[in-house]
Amino acid sequence: MTMPPRFPITATEIDTVVAEFYAAIRRHPGLGPVFAAHVTDWPEHEAKIARFWRNAILFEKSYDGNPLAVHRDAGNVRPGMFDPWLALFDAVLRRNLAPETAAAWSELAHRIGRGLRYGVVEKATFADGVPKLR
Numbered sequence: 001m002t003m004p005p006r007f008p009i010t011a012t013e014i015d016t017v018v019a020e021f022y023a024a025i026r027r028h029p030g031l032g033p034v035f036a037a038h039v040t041d042w043p044e045h046e047a048k049i050a051r052f053w054r055n056a057i058l059f060e061k062s063y064d065g066n067p068l069a070v071h072r073d074a075g076n077v078r079p080g081m082f083d084p085w086l087a088l089f090d091a092v093l094r095r096n097l098a099p100e101t102a103a104a105w106s107e108l109a110h111r112i113g114r115g116l117r118y119g120v121v122e123k124a125t126f127a128d129g130v131p132k133l134r
Contacts, residue, residue, distance in 0.1 A: 009057060009105070056108065082116065086109060
């Protein structure tokens with residue numbers, strides 16, 4: 001039995017959002033260097049992230065990965081980066097999608113972002129809750 005999409009969107013729209021988002025990331029003075037330290041093949045990275053979103057939204061089951069482990073283990077992802085990251089993503093959503101679709105995807109992205117931020121924060125703190133600054 002195939003599950004219906006979380007909200008109406010096409011695979012092409014997902015690809016467009018992902019491509020525009022990563023073009024913006026590469027230009028961003030704070031986030032660009034963080035991604036550039038890890039991404040050596042941008043088309044492959046964008047294809048992988050598009051598969052992630054098609055899985056999360058359309059339930060295509062085409063993505064195989066562990067985003068939490070990747071972000072937690074990257075070594076240069078900090079909790080304070082998620083707000084500008086999500087703001088940039090929201091701007092791309094608003095430019096490319098109908099308002100209802102942009103809002104639905106934004107809600108999902110923010111929920112996933114909270115989980116990633118929590119995973120990064122947990123790794124970035126000592127057992128007593130004091131943040132690791134280095």
